[in-house]
Amino acid sequence: MDKIKEILNERLPAGSFARNVVTLMTGTTFSQALLVLAAPILTRLYSPEDFGVYSLYTAILGILAVVACWRYELAIVLPEKDEESSNLLALSILICFFMAIVTLIMVALFNFPVANLLGAPELSLWLWFMPLSVLTVGLFQVFNYWSTRRKQFKRLAVRQITQNTVTAVTQVGIGTVYSYGPMGLISGDIIGRMTATARLGMKIWKDEGREILKAVTVDNLKARLLEYKHFPIFSTWATLLNTIANMLPILMLGYFFNSAVVGFFELGHRLLALPLNLIGSSIGQVFFPKATEMYRNASVTDYSLRMYSVLLYIGIIPILFLMVVGPELFSLIFGSQWLIAGEYARWLGPWLIFQLASSPISMLYYVLDKQSLYFIFSLILLIMRLLALFIGGLLNNPLYTIMLLGLSGAVVYFINAVFLLKIAGNNLIKILATTVKPFVLVFPFLVPTICFKWLVPESLWSILICAISGLACVIVLGLPKKRMSCDE
Numbered sequence: 001m002d003k004i005k006e007i008l009n010e011r012l013p014a015g016s017f018a019r020n021v022v023t024l025m026t027g028t029t030f031s032q033a034l035l036v037l038a039a040p041i042l043t044r045l046y047s048p049e050d051f052g053v054y055s056l057y058t059a060i061l062g063i064l065a066v067v068a069c070w071r072y073e074l075a076i077v078l079p080e081k082d083e084e085s086s087n088l089l090a091l092s093i094l095i096c097f098f099m100a101i102v103t104l105i106m107v108a109l110f111n112f113p114v115a116n117l118l119g120a121p122e123l124s125l126w127l128w129f130m131p132l133s134v135l136t137v138g139l140f141q142v143f144n145y146w147s148t149r150r151k152q153f154k155r156l157a158v159r160q161i162t163q164n165t166v167t168a169v170t171q172v173g174i175g176t177v178y179s180y181g182p183m184g185l186i187s188g189d190i191i192g193r194m195t196a197t198a199r200l201g202m203k204i205w206k207d208e209g210r211e212i213l214k215a216v217t218v219d220n221l222k223a224r225l226l227e228y229k230h231f232p233i234f235s236t237w238a239t240l241l242n243t244i245a246n247m248l249p250i251l252m253l254g255y256f257f258n259s260a261v262v263g264f265f266e267l268g269h270r271l272l273a274l275p276l277n278l279i280g281s282s283i284g285q286v287f288f289p290k291a292t293e294m295y296r297n298a299s300v301t302d303y304s305l306r307m308y309s310v311l312l313y314i315g316i317i318p319i320l321f322l323m324v325v326g327p328e329l330f331s332l333i334f335g336s337q338w339l340i341a342g343e344y345a346r347w348l349g350p351w352l353i354f355q356l357a358s359s360p361i362s363m364l365y366y367v368l369d370k371q372s373l374y375f376i377f378s379l380i381l382l383i384m385r386l387l388a389l390f391i392g393g394l395l396n397n398p399l400y401t402i403m404l405l406g407l408s409g410a411v412v413y414f415i416n417a418v419f420l421l422k423i424a425g426n427n428l429i430k431i432l433a434t435t436v437k438p439f440v441l442v443f444p445f446l447v448p449t450i451c452f453k454w455l456v457p458e459s460l461w462s463i464l465i466c467a468i469s470g471l472a473c474v475i476v477l478g479l480p481k482k483r484m485s486c487d488e
Contacts, residue, residue, distance in 0.1 A: 030161055035274060038168040043267065043334040045175030046185060052259030053120045054185035055266035059247035060114075061133050064103060066240045068138030069096050070232040072224075074366060076145040077288055086215035087224045089146050094221075096138035104131040118254045126186050133190055140197040143204055148288065150208070159200040167192030234371035241378035245385045249405055256393035256401070265402065267338060268330070268345035269352075272319065276356045279314055283307070288363040301425035304361055308417060309434050315356040316438045317477070321470040323349040324449050325463050332460060344402045351409030358417040364424055373423075377416050384408045445473035 046054075069092040076088045107127050115124035140159075147155045167188045174184030204212075249269075254262045287307060291300055322329065323346045330342025365374040388408045392401025414435070421431050449466040456462070 034164050034168045036271070038172055039267075039271065040333050041172055042175065042185070043338055045172065046182065048260040048263030048267075048337070049258075050182040050185060050263070051266050052254065052262035053123050053126075053182040054189070055250045055262050056118050056120055056123055056254055056259075057126055057130075057182075057186050058189065059250040060127075061130065061137060062247050063240070063243050064099075064130070064134050065137045065141070066243045067236055068099050068134050069093075069141060070099075071235040071239060072228060072231055073138075073141045073145045074235060075224075075228040075231050076142070077149045078292065078366075082149075082211070083215040083220070084224060085146070085149055086212040087217070087220040088228065089142055089212060090216045091221050091224055092142040093139065096135060096142065099138065100131045100135040103134045107131065118251060120254060120259050122181065126182075129186070129190055133193065136190075136193045136197050139201060140193070143197065143200045146204060146208075147200070152207075155200060155203055159196045162199055163192045163196035165192075166195045230371060234375055235366070238365075238371060238375035238378045241375065241382045245378065245382040248382070248385045248389060252389040252393065253398070253401070256389070256396075257398050261398045264338070264341040264398075265344050267334070268326075268341040268343075269348055271330075271341075272322065272345050272348060272352050276315060276319075276352055280311070280356045280360050283311065283360045287360050288367070291363060291367045300364075300367070304364060304421055304424040305426050305430065305434060307361055308357055308421060308431075309438075311357040311360060312353070312435065313438050313477075315353040316442055317470065317473055319349045319353050320442055320446060321449070321466050321473075322346070324446060324453065325466045328458070328460055329463055332463065343399065347399075347403045347406040348409075349406065351406045351413065354410050354413035354417065358413040358420070361417065361420050364420050368423060370423065373419075377412075377419070381409075381412050381416075384412050441477055442473055445469045445476075 043051075072088055072095060073092045076085050076092070079085050079088070107130055111124045111127040112121075115121050115127065143159075144156060147153070169188075170191050171184050171188035174187060178184065249265060250262055253265055291303065326346040326349075327339050327342035330345065331339040334341070362374070365371055385405065385408065388404035389401060392398070392404050395401075417435075418428070418431050422428065446469065448469050449462055452459070452465050453462045
């Protein structure tokens, strides 16, 4: 272990981009692995309808999380002086408590109509817990960006491990004892968030509490409120539109179809998104302050394109192979009743490839002070999602709806990535070449599995052939060192 640590210290020096990403990914990998391992158990403890109600709850929470702090938490990373950031932290916390109270009032007035509109009357009881969830997720966002500014990525890794561990254990435990309804899924999510956020907050208070309190004054709070007002004016609405667009499939699938369809969609999406979010969020977390620094040094152009290339390779290799054997794999792991979730996952693949490649570099909107353009992108994404869901809903065909979602999402996120790289100073031809190359290189490795599935349909042996081909692809192609080095 000492030898391994010595090698890591030599290859990944402390404070480097790669070291910070690995620090986040180490903790997040472990925590996400817990959720993946728990998934086959949860799918046998809870029904697709239960997962549907749980997904609706987290979808509503995801939308409210955007306005929990009016996006002032994003500004915590930007000031050069810690004194200004301390006041932004305090301002964000005050706004978060205010929004929790507003949420409680909204729940008291509209919980039954909202639950009935989404086709899940049993959701109304759980909406009373929404103010607590909003407070918890808002405080985490504040602590998250403060820790990012301080480059305390180990804190964030520990926090992620804590949340997912508590969530998985609680969901499995309650599902085993009380195997009826979505209670275990939702309460596990709430308890996991609360435990992890409280632990992160206590760590910040212990290490930097005095420094923060010393800097905070009423006058400084007012000054920061006005200085960064463009965040609530532009970023809040842009991110809100983007989040609504991401949560819209869950909400509208519930409206047009039923909670079982929502459950199939959620499992298919979650199992694809979990590992990708692990990588994307870890890289994006470190990319934000690094890109800010490189922009000041006028070197963000090549850096952003290298990042896009790395993310494309990371997404394309596993997702394309999963698209080939998705239904068989889901049926084998989660039970035959979840085969439809694998079919959905297949068509969500293109969307998630380009979302992974685009989302981390979307921090360029803030680095380059282009929040108004982010609003336009978010509006386009929302419109495209609405069209896909309305067309699929009118056709009364869930699978067509998922197909339209996957293809339209891929197009929008690809355009977003191209636009971001362009405003960062990259050449269009170079961007397109960087995009096409990994697809061309990976496709030959897919041919054996595709041919076998054509010759022997619905055979589980296709999973083994796919796994061997995927491993060969990783060994032969790999990720060239020059792509993985983002500290040049």
